[in-house]
Amino acid sequence: MFFINKCELHGPALFIPDTPVPMGCTERARQTLPLGLEVQMSGIPNAGLGVFNKGEPVPVGAHFGPYEGDLVDREEAINSGYSWVIYRSTGCEEYIDGKRELCSNWMRYVNCARNGENHNLVAFQYLGGILYRCCRPINPGQELLVWYEEEYARRLGLVFDYFWNIKSSANGYVHKKFLLFIKL
Structure with missing residues (x-):
């Protein structure tokens, strides 16, 4: 479970902020990296x-985030390896695409784990944004790898499978994000 305020077992959540960088700056996504993280x-x-x-x-x-990017239409989101879909309680959906480095943050570079066993981050929706929560300690030298809770895949059924297949077909595994549907 995700504890945003305080977990009785683990204590309060730790939010690691992005380095503040104005939208539109050259290589903005890389410049937003929190202290201690590096793109390679x-x-x-x-x-x-x-x-x-x-x-x-x-x-x-x-916790890292929220994931930043442009709001795009469904077709553009489907064709991007950097898109997320966020469902609103009203039934509306938004598509956030981190493809353009000028309008995204460092989270666009976090790769999906090759399976559900070697991840150290879990993506989830909170207050209308996508956050990554550290679920295993990440030691110096380790790559940050995100995965998705089975609960979300089960809830979405065939829709989840469809988007997973689109994003993972390129090399037999997911090399970037796929569209994640989570209902608030």
Whole structure:
């Protein structure tokens, strides 16, 4: 479970903020990296860039985000490896695309884990945005890898499978984000 305020077992959540950078700056996404994180070639074959911890260990319960990007239409979101879909309680949906570095943050570089066993972050929707929560300690030198709760996949059924297949078909695994549907 996600505890935003305080968990009786783990204590209060730790929010690690982005480095503030105005929208539209050159290489904005990289410049928003929190202290101790670095973008470099991913350890996942053919995945391109990834995010690595180069500072102190990141503890379980640390939260990053929200994920930033442009609001786009459904078709553009489907064709991007950097898109998220957020469902509103009203039944409306928004599509956030982190493809353009001028309008996104560092979270666009976090790769999906190749399976549900080697991830250290879990993506979830909170207050209308996508956050990543650290679910395993991330030691110096380790790559940040995100996964998705089975509960979300079960709730969405065939829709989840459809978007997973779109984003994972390129090299037999997910190399970036796929569209995640989570209802508030």
